[in-house]
Amino acid sequence: xxxxxxxxxxxxxxxxxxxxxxxxxxxxxxxxxxxxxxxxxxxxxxxxxxxxxxxxxxxxxxxxxxxxxxxxxxxxxxxxxxxxxxxxxxxxxxxxxxxxxxxxxxxxxxxxxxxxxxxxxxxxxxxxxxxxxxxxxxxxxxxxxxxxxxxxxxxxxxxxxxxxxxxxxxxxxxxxxxxxxxxxxxxxxxxxxxxxxxxxxxxxxxxxxxxxxxxxxxxxxxxxxxxxxxxxxxxxxxxxxxxxxxxxxxxxxxxxxxxxxxxxxxxxxxxxxxxxxxxxxxxxxxxxxxxxxxxxxxxxxxxxxxxxxxxxxxxxxxxxxxxxxxxxxxxxxxxxxxxxxxxxxxxxxxxxxxxxxxxxxxxxxxxxxxxxxxxxxxxxxxxxxxxxxxxxxxxxxxxxxxxxxxxxxxx
Ligand SMILES: [Mg+2]
Numbered sequence: 001x002x003x004x005x006x007x008x009x010x011x012x013x014x015x016x017x018x019x020x021x022x023x024x025x026x027x028x029x030x031x032x033x034x035x036x037x038x039x040x041x042x043x044x045x046x047x048x049x050x051x052x053x054x055x056x057x058x059x060x061x062x063x064x065x066x067x068x069x070x071x072x073x074x075x076x077x078x079x080x081x082x083x084x085x086x087x088x089x090x091x092x093x094x095x096x097x098x099x100x101x102x103x104x105x106x107x108x109x110x111x112x113x114x115x116x117x118x119x120x121x122x123x124x125x126x127x128x129x130x131x132x133x134x135x136x137x138x139x140x141x142x143x144x145x146x147x148x149x150x151x152x153x154x155x156x157x158x159x160x161x162x163x164x165x166x167x168x169x170x171x172x173x174x175x176x177x178x179x180x181x182x183x184x185x186x187x188x189x190x191x192x193x194x195x196x197x198x199x200x201x202x203x204x205x206x207x208x209x210x211x212x213x214x215x216x217x218x219x220x221x222x223x224x225x226x227x228x229x230x231x232x233x234x235x236x237x238x239x240x241x242x243x244x245x246x247x248x249x250x251x252x253x254x255x256x257x258x259x260x261x262x263x264x265x266x267x268x269x270x271x272x273x274x275x276x277x278x279x280x281x282x283x284x285x286x287x288x289x290x291x292x293x294x295x296x297x298x299x300x301x302x303x304x305x306x307x308x309x310x311x312x313x314x315x316x317x318x319x320x321x322x323x324x325x326x327x328x329x330x331x332x333x334x335x336x337x338x339x340x341x342x343x344x345x346x347x348x349x350x351x352x353x354x355x356x357x358x359x360x361x362x363x364x365x366x367x368x369x370x371x372x373x374x375x376x377x378x379x380x381x382x383x384x385x386x387x388x389x390x391x392x393x394x395x396x397x398x399x400x401x402x403x404x405x406x407x408x409x410x411x
Contacts, residue, residue, distance in 0.1 A: 005180035007115035007127055008249060009150040010157035011096055011134065013089075014165060014174075016109035017049040019144050020085055021078045032076035037065050038263065046263070048080055052168060082284060083391065090291045091142045099134050104250045105292070112154055114249035131175040151178035155245035156186065158196050183243025190214050195240050205229070217241040258296070260285040261350025267306045269345040271336075278335055281351045282328040283387075289353055290388055295320035297355030299327055301334040304348035313337050320357050323380035324387065327353070 013019070017036040021029045033053040037045045045065040057072040069075060089108045097103050102114040115127065122130055131148040138146050149160030156178050164176035178186045191213055193203045209228050211217050217225070218241055226234035239245065260281040268274055278301070289296055300314035313334040321327060331351050 005152045007118075007150070008152065008154055008157045009113040009115060009127070009131060009134075009148055010106070010154070010161045011092075011111045011113065011138070011146045011148050012161045012165070013092060013109035014145045014147055015049065015051065016088075016144070017080060017085065018051045020081055020088055023143055024081055024084055025078075029076060029078055033072055033074060035059065035065065035068055035072075035075045035077045036080055037077045038080055045077075045265070050075075086284075086288050086291055088142060088144060092138055092144060092146065093292075095138050095141050096134065098137070099130065102249050102251050112157065112249045115150075126177075128175055128177045131177065132173075135174055145174065147172075147174045149176050149178075151183060151186075151243075152180050153183075153243070153245040154247045154249065155196065155240065156183050156243050159187065159190060159194070159243075162194070178243075184241075187214050187241055187243045188218070192217065192241075202233075214241045257352050257354035257356065258285055258288050258292075258294075259350055259352035260288070261302065261348055263304075263348045264346070267345035267347050268349075271339060274335060274339070274346060274349060275332060277349050278331055278351060279328055281349065282331055283324055285351055285353055286322065286324045286327050286384065287388060287391065289356075290322050290384060294356045295322045296327070296353035297321070297357070298353065299330045299334065300352045300354070301331050301338060302348075302350040302352065303335075303338050303346050305342065305344040306347050307344065308347070309342075309344075311338055311342065316355060319376065320355070321376045321380075323376050323384040325380050325383070326376045327351075 018034050021034060021036060034051040035047050035054060036049040038048040047059065047061055047063045047065060047068050049061055050059045050063075050068065054068070054072045054075050059068045059072050059075070065077065069077070085108060089105075092109075093103060093105065093111060096111055096113060100113050100115050100118050102116075104112040106112055115130065118130075127150050131150055135146055135148055138144065147161050147164040147166070149157045149162070149164050151157050151160055160176040160178050164172055164174055166172045166174055192198055192206050192211060195214075198206075206212070211220075217237060222234065222238045225238050228234065229237060262277055262281060264277075268277070297320045298314060298316040300312055302310060302312045304310050315330055315334060317326075317330070335349075
């Protein structure tokens with residue numbers, strides 16, 4: 001079996017946002033219990049990430065900041081260090097890509113690696129040994145630590161990384177590899193809620209059927225599960241609890257989407273302010289896109305209204321783009337469409353890029369100098385590259401405001 005077994009790893013950065021905030025400010029953030037806060041620091045903000053010391057007080061991610069500070073008043077609040085996070089994320093990815101070319105970014109701090117075909121290269125060293133070398137290289141070169149889970153598929157790798165993570169109350173080594181053939185046994189220790197994609201609603205339906213743990217499901221045959229949950233979900237559940245997953249690690253260009261969003265401290269009713277926020281988000285997501293050497297064809301804008309209704313609008317362009325100018329141009333039109341349909345103060349705004357591809361081909365039409373709003377020229381791309389290099393030198397916010405006023409002048 002092991003001759004043909006797949007070799008999949010998941011590298012997951014340990015307390016990513018907290019670790020980066022501490023790298024940036026070793027004297028302040030490095031020495032305090034820490035909350036990384038999204039949106040605003042005021043009462044409407046939420047905790048994106050909480051350091052171990054704050055978790056002892058019951059603080060958790062996604063908790064409102066105000067509630068977290070009640071539980072742990074001595075915590076220091078720091079906004080997400082966005083620029084540093086995307087730079088560090090790209091650095092980690094580059095180290096991982098030296099070990100295998102097939103690296104899929106699952107989020108800003110998680111990467112699946114397909115190690116298939118590297119057996120000769122590493123002289124058949126055990127996967128565990130390779131994972132430890134990878135971990136050492138990431139730490140030496142980025143000052144950040146990753147934990148690595150591994151096995152014959154993505155599901156097992158994802159579950160294994162949770163076991164691998166060193167915590168104050170365990171003696172995990174940072175690497176956990178499940179041997180081929182041991183998947184089903186390994187899965188038996190988990191609750192169903194711990195399986196990826198089993199969300200809170202599914203948990204409720206499972207509990208109604210008396211199912212809480214992986215072992216609970218193993219007592220039932222496939223036809224029974226199908227009767228309860230339908231063909232698709234029944235089969236899915238049957239496979240998952242046995243550690244079966246045929247999903248492939250998608251190479252670099254096949255990352256699904258990139259997005260940025262902002263929750264306001266107070267709801268925003270006025271279009272100019274919304275445009276300004278949208279512009280700042282576009283600048284960030286477009287910079288993420290270029291850092292990853294990707295381009296995007298589809299642009300989507302999302303608004304959450306004050307009454308929590310979520311609305312989206314999107315457009316797919318004929319060519320892949322990378323520049324702030326073109327992406328913002330389309331995003332602003334989408335924002336206007338959404339605002340025309342419903343004029344309610346907005347609580348959140350977001351922008352997402354998808355239809356991602358690597359190494360954008362210079363579009364033929366852009367050779368014609370007079371560019372229309374949704375057509376990207378070589379000049380747009382050159383401007384974008386300059387913006388990136390200035391930001392790398394002077395920080396993420398170095399150009400934002402200046403570009404915004406330039407943009408307004410052009411209208
Ligand atoms: Mg992580």
